[in-house]
Amino acid sequence: MTTRSPSRHFTSVIRSIVFPRVTSRAIAACALIALPSVAFAQTSAATVEAPKINLADTAWMMMATALVLMMTLPGLGLFYAGMVRKKNVLATMAQGIAATVIVSLLWMVAGYSLSFTGSGAFLGGASRMFLAGITMDSINPLAKTIPESLFMLYQMTFAIITVALVAGAVADRMRFTAFALFSVGWLLVDYLPLAHWVWGNGFLMQMNLLDFAGGTVVHINAGVAGLVAALIIGPRKGYGSDNLAPFDLSLAVIGTGLLWVGWFGFNGGSALTAGSRGVFAIVVTHLSACAGALAWSVMEWWKRGKPSVLGMISGAVAGLGTITPASGFILPWHGVVIGLIAGVTCFWACTSLKLRLGYDDSLDVFGVHGVGGLLGTLLVGVFATAAVSANAEAPGGFSGLLEGNTHQVLVQIIGIAVTVGWAALTTWVLLKLISLFVPLRVNLQNETEGLDITQHGEALQ
Amino acid sequence: MKLIIAIIKPFKLEEVRDALTAIGVNGMTVTEVKGYGRQKGHTEVYRGAEYVITFLPKLRLEVVVASDLAEKAVTAISDAAKTGQIGDGKIFVQPVERALRIRTGETDTDAL
Numbered sequence: 001m002t003t004r005s006p007s008r009h010f011t012s013v014i015r016s017i018v019f020p021r022v023t024s025r026a027i028a029a030c031a032l033i034a035l036p037s038v039a040f041a042q043t044s045a046a047t048v049e050a051p052k053i054n055l056a057d058t059a060w061m062m063m064a065t066a067l068v069l070m071m072t073l074p075g076l077g078l079f080y081a082g083m084v085r086k087k088n089v090l091a092t093m094a095q096g097i098a099a100t101v102i103v104s105l106l107w108m109v110a111g112y113s114l115s116f117t118g119s120g121a122f123l124g125g126a127s128r129m130f131l132a133g134i135t136m137d138s139i140n141p142l143a144k145t146i147p148e149s150l151f152m153l154y155q156m157t158f159a160i161i162t163v164a165l166v167a168g169a170v171a172d173r174m175r176f177t178a179f180a181l182f183s184v185g186w187l188l189v190d191y192l193p194l195a196h197w198v199w200g201n202g203f204l205m206q207m208n209l210l211d212f213a214g215g216t217v218v219h220i221n222a223g224v225a226g227l228v229a230a231l232i233i234g235p236r237k238g239y240g241s242d243n244l245a246p247f248d249l250s251l252a253v254i255g256t257g258l259l260w261v262g263w264f265g266f267n268g269g270s271a272l273t274a275g276s277r278g279v280f281a282i283v284v285t286h287l288s289a290c291a292g293a294l295a296w297s298v299m300e301w302w303k304r305g306k307p308s309v310l311g312m313i314s315g316a317v318a319g320l321g322t323i324t325p326a327s328g329f330i331l332p333w334h335g336v337v338i339g340l341i342a343g344v345t346c347f348w349a350c351t352s353l354k355l356r357l358g359y360d361d362s363l364d365v366f367g368v369h370g371v372g373g374l375l376g377t378l379l380v381g382v383f384a385t386a387a388v389s390a391n392a393e394a395p396g397g398f399s400g401l402l403e404g405n406t407h408q409v410l411v412q413i414i415g416i417a418v419t420v421g422w423a424a425l426t427t428w429v430l431l432k433l434i435s436l437f438v439p440l441r442v443n444l445q446n447e448t449e450g451l452d453i454t455q456h457g458e459a460l461q
Numbered sequence: 462m463k464l465i466i467a468i469i470k471p472f473k474l475e476e477v478r479d480a481l482t483a484i485g486v487n488g489m490t491v492t493e494v495k496g497y498g499r500q501k502g503h504t505e506v507y508r509g510a511e512y513v514i515t516f517l518p519k520l521r522l523e524v525v526v527a528s529d530l531a532e533k534a535v536t537a538i539s540d541a542a543k544t545g546q547i548g549d550g551k552i553f554v555q556p557v558e559r560a561l562r563i564r565t566g567e568t569d570t571d572a573l
Contacts, residue, residue, distance in 0.1 A: 243512045245505055310507055351509030364508060 053137070054145035060274035061146050061154055067265025068157035072100055072164050075262050079255030079317075080168050083310075083363055086247040087450025088172045090458050095179055099164040102183040107156040111187060115195040116142060116155060121203040124196050128152075142200070143272045154269060155199075159191055162218045168363035169226025172236050172244075173447055176455040178440045182430065186225065190426040194221055194419065209415035210384055210398055210408065212281065213270035215325025215377035216419040223370020224423035227361060232431050233440050235360030237447050249309055256313040260289055263320050267327040280388055281327035284335030285320060291336045292319020295343025303351075311347075314368060318346035321372035326380035329398060334383040338376065346372050377416050381409035462557040462570065463531040467522040468496060468550040469542040474520055480541035481524065484533050488573075490523045500548035519550060525557055527570045 077096040081089045103111070110129055117140070118125025127133060134148050143151040163183050167174070197204040198217050211217065238244065246252065267285040271278035296315025297307035322342035323335055330338075350367035361367060384405075386397030399405040431440060441447075446454035453459050469477060474491065481489065495516035502515040526534050535552055543549055562572040 243514065244510070245512050245514070246507060304506060308506070314508060355509060 051139040051141060051144040053139065053147055054273070056274040057145040057272070058147060058150060060278065061143075061150050061269055061272065064265035064269025065150065065154045065157055067262045068154070068161065068269065069100075071259050071262035071266060072096060072157070072161045075255050075258035076161065076164050077255065078251045079259060079313075080171065080252075080363055082248050082251030082253070082255060083246045084171050085244060085450075086460055087452055089247055089452065089460055091176065091451030091455050092167070092171055094176065094456060095167040095174075096164045098176070098180050099167065099183050100160050102180060103160045103163050103187050104156055106184065106187055107152075107159055111159060111192055112152045112155065114188075115192045116140060116151070116200045119201055120196070121206070122197065123193055123202075124200050145273060151272070154272075155195070158214060158218060158266075159187060159195070162191060162214075162222050163187055165218070165222035165365055165369060166225045166229060169230040169361045169365040170233050171362040172451065173441050174229075174233060175439060175442050176451075178434055178438045181434050181438065182229075185430045185434065186427065189430060190221065190225065190423060191217070194422055197418070198415070204415050204418065207411055207414070208398065208408075209411055210329055210380045211325040211377060211415065212328035212380075213267045213324045215322075215373045215380070216415055219321050219324060219369040219373025220377065220416065220419045221373075221423045223366040223368075223373055224420050225427040226365030227359065227370060228424050228427040229431060230359050230361045230366070232428065232435075236362065237444060239360045246310070253309060253313055256316060260286075260316060260320065263289070263324075267324060271328055277328055277388065277391070280330075280332075283332050284327050284330055284338075285323050287332060287335040288319040288323035288339030288342065289316045290319070291339025292316055292322070292343040292346075295319075295340045296347045297343075299344060299347040314350065314364070315343040315347070318342045318368050318372050321369050322346075322376035322379070325373065325377045326383060329380050329384040329389050329400075331383075331385050331388065334385070338379050338383070341379070342372055342375060345375055374416055374420075377419075378409070378412050381412035384408060462525055462560060462573065463528055464555040464557045465522075465524050465526065465531065465534055465538070465552060466555070467524075467538050467542065467552045468494070468519050469522060469538070470544065470548060470550060471518055471520050473542045473544075474522075476541040477522065477538050480537040481534060484537050485530070486524055486526055486534055486537075488524070492521045492523075494519050494521045498548070498551070517548065525560060525573055527573060 073096065077093045080096070081092045084092050108131055110126075112131065113126055113128035114124045116124060117128050131149070131152065134152070136147070138148040139146070140148045140151045163186060166182075166186070167179060170179075193202075195217050196202040198209060198211050199205060204216075209216070236244065263285050264282045268278040268282040271281055293312045293315040296311045296318065300307045300311045319339035319342045322345075323338055326334070326338060346368050349371040350364045353371075354361060354364070354367055380400065382401040384398045384400030384403070386399045386403060388397065390397030398408065400408050434440065442451060442454060450459070467477070471493075478489065496519050497515050497517060500517065502513055502517055505512050505514055522538070524534060531554060535554065538552055559569065560572040561568050
């Protein structure tokens, strides 16, 4: 095995292409460098490699990070803004921008350190506050083949979108200042511990809770928080009587496209490597989105005679959210089945359940992400397939109910319960606390006039 | 001179314009408006939430014609804008006191 650093080796490969006389030695060195990452991807038992930056993994994860950020900016921005009323479009987008800005800076200050370093069962350590100590060569043991700063940035994009998601439940009525304060508090108190428990070597990860890309940390978390926030803040004025029709569904459709493509980085990148596992995750992600869109459309054909565009995109997002926790653990046909179940279940949650219980979850954060995340986290306990998840650290892989392991479903249920309880509790406490200083909601007149003009002094012409 | 105000279905605009041009009316002002009469509207459903859309998009045409041309203009608009379906619209006629072409200063019927 060559002792050259990866960057010097890369240079020699380029040189061999430009100056063919040194080709043979460079090709041999290239093959040797490629060997460790091939060994990593194979499912047979292999010795655990010492952490070492792999260029292919790094290149893919840089792309994946960009894709996930694109899901928030502008994916979620367009998706949400298209569905609110014209007078609130800019304010809705502002919440997404605010979430990005606030979460990113807090992540740098303390977020990354507290969630992804250290070995505490409940919280990480302070060793990387302000990203101190991260060098060009440092590697986080949780992502052995990419630079630590890349792992930090990738996880940051997950935190960003989770916070941005919550805004959808209280669209059209939450005060901007209150939302900004909520972003700060909720990231620190709700998201960081939960991310640590599930992905940062915390107690849920020690229990082998299976959550590949964020069924619990992102979707159940944001969904339940959104529901609690919607219940505390109350319904929009005119809910149930006024015309609250979407401003421009074409924006929402474009947003969905960006989310869908971006999800390739969300789930595919959660493999943290460039290899077959990431590819399997992307395959099931895409199939689940399609199955979800199909199932929701069939439900609409049945219930109201026509499939709507909003239904198609909602079904796709339901499929995408539901497959998220399962994506790196299952076979392609499982993805189709999960997507179909997601489409039907989330359709029911957004039409029957919401109307029956009477809460105003404006953009169905709970109905799609909350219910979807819950469903997906449960179903990975059913469909997990050992051959897909076997790697150097877990040579046996993870099995679910279909492969005869009845225990995993119970672990998943525990993980779901902990997430739901934690999200509900922290959100409730945080909102009650914020409301002591700033009203959570705009006043009635401002709500009627619109958030764009009253919160930001701007309006679409 | 008479001011003719016509509320019509939006897709009928070109037909009405052609009909007016054919009788010698060469200008009009068009605005996009919303309204309802006896046509109640339609229902839209968004993820289980039903909204009855009572205000429908219409176009408001305004033409000013010489008094002796008014009846012909009203008939031309009416024939061109009719579909026979509910929601075709209405036409109103008002008297006009004065008119002026800004560029040349011509007044009254010379300004039309």
